Amino acid sequence: MAKKSKPSKKKNLSVNTSQADRLLGFVSQQILQEDYAGAVTNCERLLNFLPLYSPLRADVLVQLGTAHSMLQNYPQSYAVFSEALKLEPNAADLWYNRGMSCRYTLRFGQSFKDFTRAVELNCRADLSKQFDEALKFSREMAEKSIKLRGPKFTLDQLIEQEHLFQRGLALMEERQWDVAGQAFQKSIAMGDCLPQPWGNLGICLLMQECYDEAEAALNRALVIDPQYTLAKNNLALLPESRRLGPPEMIGIQDPFKGSKVKQSITFIEQ
Numbered sequence: 001m002a003k004k005s006k007p008s009k010k011k012n013l014s015v016n017t018s019q020a021d022r023l024l025g026f027v028s029q030q031i032l033q034e035d036y037a038g039a040v041t042n043c044e045r046l047l048n049f050l051p052l053y054s055p056l057r058a059d060v061l062v063q064l065g066t067a068h069s070m071l072q073n074y075p076q077s078y079a080v081f082s083e084a085l086k087l088e089p090n091a092a093d094l095w096y097n098r099g100m101s102c103r104y105t106l107r108f109g110q111s112f113k114d115f116t117r118a119v120e121l122n123c124r125a126d127l128s129k130q131f132d133e134a135l136k137f138s139r140e141m142a143e144k145s146i147k148l149r150g151p152k153f154t155l156d157q158l159i160e161q162e163h164l165f166q167r168g169l170a171l172m173e174e175r176q177w178d179v180a181g182q183a184f185q186k187s188i189a190m191g192d193c194l195p196q197p198w199g200n201l202g203i204c205l206l207m208q209e210c211y212d213e214a215e216a217a218l219n220r221a222l223v224i225d226p227q228y229t230l231a232k233n234n235l236a237l238l239p240e241s242r243r244l245g246p247p248e249m250i251g252i253q254d255p256f257k258g259s260k261v262k263q264s265i266t267f268i269e270q
Contacts, residue, residue, distance in 0.1 A: 020046055020056050027063050031070070039067035058087040065097060074104040075170065092121035096131060099138065105166055109158035112142040149191035161190040165197055168204075177204040195221035195228040202234055207246045211238060 023046055030039040043064035050057050061084035068077035081098035088094055099114035115135040122131050146153050149161075164187040171180035181204035184197045202217035215238055221231035241247065 020050060024056060024059060024063070031063060031067060034070070036067040036070045039063060040071070043067065058084050061087070062094065065101070069097065069101060074101050075166070077101040078105050078107070090121055092118045092123070092127075092131070095121065096134065099134060103138065107159070107162045107166065108138065108141040108145045109155050109162055112138040112155070113159070148193050153191060157190060161187050164190070168197070168200060172200065172204065177207045180204050193224070195225040195231060198224065199228060199230045199234070202231065203250060206234060206238065206241060207250065209246060211242050214238065
């Protein structure tokens with residue numbers, strides 16, 4: 001008796017790839033129509049469906065990162081573009097777009113490095129001016145940040161310090177107050193010149209019912225910047241928290257969320 005032939009895996013794969021191509025094309029239309037939330041949903045569906053080393057995966061990540069950028073979800077766009085760069089390390093537009101995400105997550109050191117790489121790789125004359133302007137601005141921001149921290153502070157140290165601060169914010173979102181506080185303390189230890197690490201450390205301590213330490217951290221933030229609203233508001237919250245315990249929920253500020261930045265101009269859409 002002749003053996004039954006097994007179904008062709010290659011045929012199934014081609015059908016799946018065709019479906020993925022169609023959905024990716026639909027995502028492109030959603031972005032053109034400014035349906036960014038819908039594009040995020042479909043990109044995430046595609047990423048769950050595609051193999052890790054699918055040729056389409058980088059294209060999906062680019063669209064997902066762009067959609068998050070247009071929604072001003074900058075931490076998400078930074079993470080997505082970082083993943084895409086692992087697959088397409090020589091894509092100038094990806095380095096540029098991650099550089100923009102760095103800027104809007106206050107990663108001025110990494111932003112400068114990303115725009116530098118984008119300019120090095122760029123082969124499109126129509127993007128040269130845009131890339132050069134982004135590089136110039138990011139260099140100025142990085143230099144100001146380094147100068148604020150002292151003459152021996154380096155670009156690599158700035159990148160590490162800014163990474164620690166963003167890690168602390170991400171851990172706060174997960175309500176991991178102790179580990180988040182440690183990230184802020186490490187950031188402060190590298191250069192104590194900004195109120196934000198102290199303000200967020202104060203929140204972490206408040207949520208752990210370490211009220212005296214929280215008060216000290218918040219007051220330190222106000223020494224650096226007497227107008228720092230986050231520290232003022234949480235200091236006002238302290239007396240009630242001492243009596244009743246920490247609040248169940250506390251807002252974490254995103255300085256660019258809800259801003260009027262013209263994303264369609266600053267980010268490159270494919």
